[in-house]
Structure formats: structure tokens, C-alpha cells
Amino acid sequence: MINVSKLKEGIVIDHISAGNGYKMFQQLGxxxxxDVVVLMxxxxxxxxxxxxxxxxxxxxxxxxxxxxxxxxxxxxxYIKDGHRVExxxxxxxxxxxxxxxxxxxxxxxxxxxxxxxxxxxxxESSNEYACxxxxxxxxx
Amino acid sequence: MLxxxxxxxxxxxxxxxxxxxxxxxxxxILNPGSYSDLCKGKLLASLFYEPSTRTxxxxxxxxxxxxxxxxxxxxxxxxSMAKGETIADSARTVSQYADLxxxxxxKEGTARLMxxxxxxxxxxxGDGGHHHPTQTLTDLLTIRHYKGSFNGLTVxxxxxxxxxxxxxxxxxxxxxxxxxxxLFISPAELKMPAYVKQELDKKGIPYLETDDLExxxxxxxxxxxxxxxxxxxxxxxxxxxxxxxxxxxKLKMALAKSDMIVMHPLPRVNExxxxxxxxxxxxxxxxxxxxxxxxxxLILKLLGLDKFGA
Numbered sequence: 001m002i003n004v005s006k007l008k009e010g011i012v013i014d015h016i017s018a019g020n021g022y023k024m025f026q027q028l029g030x031x032x033x034x035d036v037v038v039l040m041x042x043x044x045x046x047x048x049x050x051x052x053x054x055x056x057x058x059x060x061x062x063x064x065x066x067x068x069x070x071x072x073x074x075x076x077x078y079i080k081d082g083h084r085v086e087x088x089x090x091x092x093x094x095x096x097x098x099x100x101x102x103x104x105x106x107x108x109x110x111x112x113x114x115x116x117x118x119x120x121x122x123x124e125s126s127n128e129y130a131c132x133x134x135x136x137x138x139x140x
Numbered sequence: 141m142l143x144x145x146x147x148x149x150x151x152x153x154x155x156x157x158x159x160x161x162x163x164x165x166x167x168x169i170l171n172p173g174s175y176s177d178l179c180k181g182k183l184l185a186s187l188f189y190e191p192s193t194r195t196x197x198x199x200x201x202x203x204x205x206x207x208x209x210x211x212x213x214x215x216x217x218x219x220s221m222a223k224g225e226t227i228a229d230s231a232r233t234v235s236q237y238a239d240l241x242x243x244x245x246x247k248e249g250t251a252r253l254m255x256x257x258x259x260x261x262x263x264x265x266g267d268g269g270h271h272h273p274t275q276t277l278t279d280l281l282t283i284r285h286y287k288g289s290f291n292g293l294t295v296x297x298x299x300x301x302x303x304x305x306x307x308x309x310x311x312x313x314x315x316x317x318x319x320x321x322x323l324f325i326s327p328a329e330l331k332m333p334a335y336v337k338q339e340l341d342k343k344g345i346p347y348l349e350t351d352d353l354e355x356x357x358x359x360x361x362x363x364x365x366x367x368x369x370x371x372x373x374x375x376x377x378x379x380x381x382x383x384x385x386x387x388x389x390k391l392k393m394a395l396a397k398s399d400m401i402v403m404h405p406l407p408r409v410n411e412x413x414x415x416x417x418x419x420x421x422x423x424x425x426x427x428x429x430x431x432x433x434x435x436x437x438l439i440l441k442l443l444g445l446d447k448f449g450a
Contacts, residue, residue, distance in 0.1 A: 134270055
């Protein structure tokens with residue numbers, strides 16, 4: 001069992017479905033941070049069996065859209081002086097821009113290299129989004 | 141109010157807005173002379189990045205019959221695209237000259253992209269296998285013209301239901317009306333895609349799937365035939381096996397009701413025998429004419445000129 005000390009200042013992203021932690025780490029660009037960041041994978045959880053967990057020792061402004069896209073069931077806690085001061089529950093964003101890219105090779109966005117296209121949530125259970133141009137479904 | 145709106149997908153218009161267009165089309169059919177110079181001085185740009193003689197003719201004829209003019213191309217190699225111009229820039233540029241843009245492009249979503257940058261309304265005349273809303277309006281006008289309304293119809297769609305985009309759009313549009321039911325007639329390999337059926341299930345709209353055209357014939361108010369498209373198949377053998385799966389003949393027409401109508405988006409290959417053409421219930425060539433009228437109505441609506449007719 002690996003122990004990570006309690007966070008005094010920063011953010012904890014908890015209840016990440018096992019496997020999604022690394023995806024969040026990448027999408028949030030945490031590898032570029034100068035501050036301490038811990039990604040724990042496959043942590044035992046009574047509710048989830050296994051879960052991932054991220055601790056960030058900074059007051060970084062998180063992109064909730066990205067987190068909601070990857071895993072809307074996570075819990076985000078903001079820590080100050082060793083105590084939780086704010087808890088955020090996410091829901092998948094209804095629409096996102098500039099995060100997803102259309103995987104449909106017949107979509108005009110792939111010919112015109114459009115990277116800031118809008119995607120609309122079409123299926124909450126599968127977290128699928130539809131491209132505003134060709135309606136093809138995708139997820140992060 | 142449809143003035144300055146673009147039509148990219150059939151779902152862009154509400155039932156009421158579609159009804160506005162269809163009603164105006166019926167008025168034009170009754171009295172085309174009253175509309176013959178409403179678009180005088182107006183310019184339609186038809187940008188056909190892939191050839192489609194039929195659709196281009198229909199739009200050109202519609203604009204000419206309203207007294208307007210058209211400019212454009214039907215060979216992308218003669219356009220600025222060949223020099224590497226983006227769709228966004230083409231839209232910005234062309235809309236400086238034209239009052240309305242009609243665009244056909246092999247890539248899905250091109251018309252939507254164009255509408256975001258053009259300073260005038262854009263009509264989607266087909267974006268790959270995605271949408272072709274003026275074909276849907278044509279189909280709706282044909283049904284309304286012959287049947288009076290959409291409610292309570294039993295609509296049979298036959299042929300390639302898997303890849304037929306006009307069929308998907310028509311089924312989705314008709315499912316917004318009360319009491320409509322569907323018979324999907326296709327070989328097992330070309331069945332209606334799950335997403336269309338899921339939409340019908342959600343709305344509680346009844347449908348049956350069969351591969352027996354003869355059995356379906358007596359039940360139908362409308363038979364919408366479609367072509368099995370060679371370009372959709374990787375294997376030529378598979379195409380040859382399926383292309384003649386259904387052929388509508390005089391013999392099969394004898395099984396249908398006297399007021400049933402046969403529609404087809406054209407061009408046909410073998411799926412309707414030439415002997416059926418003389419049957420008064422075969423309305424597919426009239427459907428082409430109605431397509432021009434519905435495009436006239438649409439042009440007038442988007443340019444906000446409809447109030448000045450008749």
C-alpha cells in the first residue's frame with residue numbers, strides 16, 4: 001500500500017473511474033505544471049471497487065468541461081489549510097467547443113482543419129457527443 | 141419568418157415553417173405567372189463541388205422562373221477551391237455578390253460551415269451522405285399535393301434503406317405528423333439503420349420490416365421506391381445480387397389501392413419497370429416538377445419576397 005500525505009492546499013479529483021485518471025492528467029496538461037501532482041491509479045474503493053485519484057498542490061483553474069467529458073461522476077474538492085472548503089459535483093456539459101475533434105473522415109472539419117467545432121451531448125449514458133457539422137458521434 | 145434563414149438539415153425548419161413553404165408552393169402551382177418576376181435583380185450562386193445535373197437544373201429553373209439570375213459552377217476544378225481556398229473564404233466571398241447560396245459538396249457538414257461565414261442564406265443541396273433537405277421538401281410537397289395531408293398515412297419505403305439519405309430524412313420528417321405508420325421493405329443487408337428506428341420507438345410510431353413487397357402493396361398509401369447505389373458497395377458481386385431484389389411491375393401495382401401513389405427520388409435503374417410509368421399512380425416524374433415549385437417557394441421565403449406574390 002502506497003501512502004500519499006494529506007493535502008494542505010490544492011485540489012483533489014476523486015472517484016475517477018479506474019483508467020480515466022491518466023486521460024484526465026493528459027487532457028488537463030498536468031504534466032506541464034511546476035507544482036506537485038500525484039496520480040494514483042487502481043486505488044481500492046468500497047463504492048467503486050477500483051478508482052483513480054489525482055491530487056494537485058496548487059489552486060489551478062480546472063477545465064470542468066474536459067473533466068465532465070471524460071468522467072462526469074468525479075468529485076472535485078478544493079482544500080485550504082488541510083480542510084475541504086468546496087466540493088464540486090460534475091455533470092456532462094451540454095455542448096463543448098475546441099476539445100473534441102470529429103473522427104468522421106467524410107466530415108468537412110477534417111478537410112478544412114477546423115479545430116474549434118462545437119459538439120452537442122446526444123447520449124448521457126454513453127457520454128457521446130455529435131459533431132455540429134456532420135452529426136457523427138464521438139467521445140473523449 | 142424564414143427570411144434570412146439557411147436550410148441545412150430538414151430539422152432546421154419546424155412543422156409550421158415547412159407548412160409555410162409547402163403552402164406557398166401550392167399557390168405558385170396554381171398561379172405561376174404571379175410569381176414570375178418576384179426575384180428580378182436577385183442573384184443565386186449555385187456552388188456544385190460535385191456534379192448533380194438534376195438538382196442544379198431544378199434550382200436554376202426555379203430561380204429563372206422567379207425572374208432572378210444564377211451564377212456558379214458545377215466543376216470544382218474551375219473554382220477557387222482548386223487554388224486552395226477554404227470553404228469559409230469561399231462563403232465570405234461569394235456572399236458579397238449573391239443574395240442566396242446553393243451548395244452541394246461531397247464532404248458532410250460543408251453547407252453548415254458555409255452558412256456560418258456567408259452574409260446571405262445558404263441552402264444545402266446535398267452534403268455527401270448526410271442531408272439533402274430540398275429533396276425532403278420535394279417529397280413532402282408531393283405527398284401533400286396528392287394526399288391532402290400527412291396524417292394517418294401508411295408509408296412504404298422500399299429498396300436501399302441503409303444508405304438512402306433521402307429516405308432517412310423523409311421518415312424522420314414524416315414521423316412528426318400524427319398517425320403515420322411505416323413499412324420498411326428491404327433485403328436483410330440493406331435494412332433501415334438502428335438510429336432511425338430508435339427515434340420512431342421513442343415517439344411510439346409503429347413500423348414493420350419485411351422483405352416481401354407483394355405482401356406490403358395492399359396496405360400502402362404511398363410507396364417510396366429507391367435505387368440501390370453502386371457506389372455504396374465495396375463488392376461488385378454484392379451490388380449485382382441486391383440491385384434487382386425489388387422490381388416494381390404492373391403485376392405488383394395490381395395489388396395496390398387505387399389511390400396509392402408511387403414516388404422515387406430518381407434516377408431509377410431497374411427498380412421500377414418502364415411499364416409502370418403509364419399508371420396514373422406513378423407520380424415520380426411529376427415529383428420532379430413539384431421539386432422545382434418547392435424550390436421556388438423556398439427561395440422566395442428565404443429572400444423574404446413571398447408576401448409580394450399573387
